[in-house]
Amino acid sequence: MMERLPLDRGWTKTPAWLVRWKECRHQRRNLRLHSVVIRDGCAGRRARRGRGAISVDVPATLVQTRRCAGGHAAWWLAGFVALTACVALATSVTAQVQGALAKARAAKMLVVGISGGDAPIAWMSPKDEPLGITLDLCKELIKREGIDKLDVYTMPFSSLIPALTSGRIDFACDTFFPTEKRKQLVDFTDIVFYNSETLIVKKGNPMKIHKLADLAGKSAGSYEGTVWIDWLNDLNKQGAKIGVKAYPAVTELVADVAAGRLNGGILDAVLAAYAVKQNxxxxxxxxxxxxxxxxxxxxxxxxxxKDSGDLREAFNRMLATMKTDGSLDKVFERYGLVPPSFYLKP
Structure with a gap:
């Protein structure tokens, strides 16, 4: 609680930001501590209506001045202390405004979230090592920004944006479609890649299938409930006569294509390429x-x-550099996503 300064009984009226101790006839008295209140940017004024005041407690012993009979007040020390407090406040506020990157630099750690189990995009190895395309990019980011550690939290995909907006994490290091609904809640980096569909066939492509129209009179499938099943059914409405099969799991789809029981399959390009790379x-x-x-x-x-424009801009700068110098291609090649241009160019 602030202690009011009496204006009589030996006290002299002073500005609001200054606490003075009167010592007359060179007689020392016991020192008392008061607080300096710095309001509205250290201006010594009350905060304007509608703006909050910022208070910083400073011991009066740091700003006391001696005033003796016939002497003059030495104001410079008190002003210096108040100015120092003001600069500290300004630095703190500036860091807060700068966003997540400034926070990570100060802590030497960037806290990110992933959905996990999403190879080759982002997942944790059995040894608790962060792996995947987006995590490789996040690791490259902290390296370039002089941040020591990447702290990774795994959670359901639906929890990533709430965790971000609540401050539990500072970066969602996973892939999102930048929908208008999501843009109301968060900001997006530049486009990283295109996670489109691809067409898989038996090794050697014995049926010479190159496009969806080539599946006419043959068999093809995809996951249950996907738009890709709708595409095949639409082709049938145009007379393609495709034997369409919907699969509950990608493993069954891949097994049937490999065995020749299914002539073609539609699935995520990134997932398919990584599966072939691994096996x-x-x-x-x-x-x-x-x-x-x-x-x-x-x-x-x-x-x-939305308050982390500094992090977004730093990531975008890094991404643009990696596209130019070819290092982004190497990230995709590492996970079997070749040619990289298929995933990086619209």
């Missing part, structure tokens, strides 16, 4: 010249809080 003997291949139907609609980006 070259899987018996399937991606149709190299397949052109996705809605590639630009499958653009994905990372997510930051």
């Amino acid at each position: 070259p003997k899987l018996g399937i291949e991606l149709v190299a010249d397949y052109q996705p139907r809605e590639k630009q609609a499958n653009a994905v980006a990372l997510v930051v809080r």
Whole structure:
């Protein structure tokens, strides 16, 4: 609680930001501590209506001045202390305004969230090592920004944006479609890549399938409930006569294509490429010249809080540099996503 300064009984009226101790006839008295209140940016004024006041407690012993009979007050020390407090406040407020990157630099740690189990995009290894495309990018970011550690939290995908907006994490290091609804809550980085569909066939492509129209009179499938099943059914409405099969799991789809029980399958390009990279003997291949139907609609980006423009801008700068110098291509090649241009260009 602030202690009011008496204006009589030996006290002299002073400005609000200054506490003075009167010592007359060179007689020392016991020192008392009071507080300096710095209001409205250290101006010594009450905060304007509608703006909050910022208070900083400073011991009066630091700002006391001696005033003797016939002497003059020495104001410079008190002013210096008040100015120092003001600068400290300004520095703190500036860091807060700068956002998540400034916070990470100060803490030497960037706190990120991923949905986990989403290879090759972002997941944790059995040794608790962060792996995946987006985590490789986040690790490169902290390296370039002089931050020591990447602290990774795994959670359901639906929890990532709430965790971000509540401050539990500072960066959602996972891929999101930048929808208008999400843009009301968070900000997006530049587009990282295009997670479109691809067409898989038996290794060697014995049926010479290169596009969806080539599936006419053959069998094809995808996951249950996907738009890709709708695409195949739409082709049938046009007379394609495709034997359409919906699968509850990707493993069953891949197994049927590899065994020749299904002539073609539609699934996520990133997932399919990584599966082939991990198991070259899987018996399937991606149709190299397949052109996705809605590639630009499958653009994905990372997510930051709306107060973290500094982090977004730093990530975008890094991403642009990596695209130019070819280091982003190497990230995709590491996970079997070749050619990288298929995923990086619209």
